Amino acid sequence: MAAATTLGEIVGVQPACMALGFNRSRYYRRLNRAAVPEGSSSRHRPPLSLSDAERHEVLEVLRSDRFMDQAPAVVHATLLEEGRHLCSVRTMYRILAEEGEVRERRNQKRHPQYAKP
Numbered sequence: 001m002a003a004a005t006t007l008g009e010i011v012g013v014q015p016a017c018m019a020l021g022f023n024r025s026r027y028y029r030r031l032n033r034a035a036v037p038e039g040s041s042s043r044h045r046p047p048l049s050l051s052d053a054e055r056h057e058v059l060e061v062l063r064s065d066r067f068m069d070q071a072p073a074v075v076h077a078t079l080l081e082e083g084r085h086l087c088s089v090r091t092m093y094r095i096l097a098e099e100g101e102v103r104e105r106r107n108q109k110r111h112p113q114y115a116k117p
Contacts, residue, residue: 001030050087050095058086058095072096 004027007016017024050058061067067075072092079086086092096102 001027005031050091054086055095058092059099061086062092062096062101 004013004016004020004022007019008027010016011019013027014024017027061079062072062075067078070078073089076089076092087095093102
């Protein structure tokens, strides 16, 4: 790669790649890969996302005795009637899923292993 870069400055990229025996696309692919540092594509936290304290408050409300056995949609509607808005229904489901507190309501049957005939 270094040889192609050095030779490319003198005679051009295409003749340098032909002389070294690899495609020009390979040269540019490796050049672009080297330009992007590893781990730079981490997700940034959205500015409107809930803070840790707000997430904790939502979990406390959802885990309270009053709302323990109710769906997040019912909790959301009840809180709106009282004039409180913590977050959307979907956000409640996301928070519960991250905590491992949401699952399929019915038990799923596993298919038995059959021997091929």
